[in-house]
Amino acid sequence: MTGIFKQLVLLPLFMWNKVVISFHQIFFPIVSLPLIINLICFAMGLMKKLQEINKNTFQDLKLRIGISVGPVIAGIVGNSKPQYDIWGNTVNVASRMDSHGMMGKIQIPVATAKLLMEHGYDCECRGRIHVKGKGELETYFIKSPALKDEL
Numbered sequence: 001m002t003g004i005f006k007q008l009v010l011l012p013l014f015m016w017n018k019v020v021i022s023f024h025q026i027f028f029p030i031v032s033l034p035l036i037i038n039l040i041c042f043a044m045g046l047m048k049k050l051q052e053i054n055k056n057t058f059q060d061l062k063l064r065i066g067i068s069v070g071p072v073i074a075g076i077v078g079n080s081k082p083q084y085d086i087w088g089n090t091v092n093v094a095s096r097m098d099s100h101g102m103m104g105k106i107q108i109p110v111a112t113a114k115l116l117m118e119h120g121y122d123c124e125c126r127g128r129i130h131v132k133g134k135g136e137l138e139t140y141f142i143k144s145p146a147l148k149d150e151l
Helices: 001-009 033-057 089-099 108-120
Strands: 072-075 083-087 105-108 123-131 134-142
Touching: 001 033, 033 105, 033 134, 072 123, 083 089, 089 123, 089 134, 108 123
Parallel strands: none
Antiparallel strands: 072 083, 105 134, 123 134
């Protein structure tokens, strides 16, 4: 899967100058709507590639993605093996959107959904769900088929 991830990252549409990647989870410190839209297109591109893999290998692998937009704290941690890391509520919510999400869907919190819907993107309300460490959160799934055409 790493090769496919690298293929997508190298597409001109997904070339960002501020990207933070960790092995298990991917966090992008994004500050503008066009970059948020690119991130959503990237997520949909990963899902599309996975569908192609499934078709060609007779597998039924699925992906779930969680996205949250907001401020993060960033810094270097560790003395003997320093690593760049980000943390904060936005990172925690994005992680929970993933872990409490549904396979084949991109789940987002209400604040991110409002931002996207203000700019013409369709989001389907999943409703309130219990999110570990956060309590009850209203969540949405990104639904816009138009995003697939932007790939």
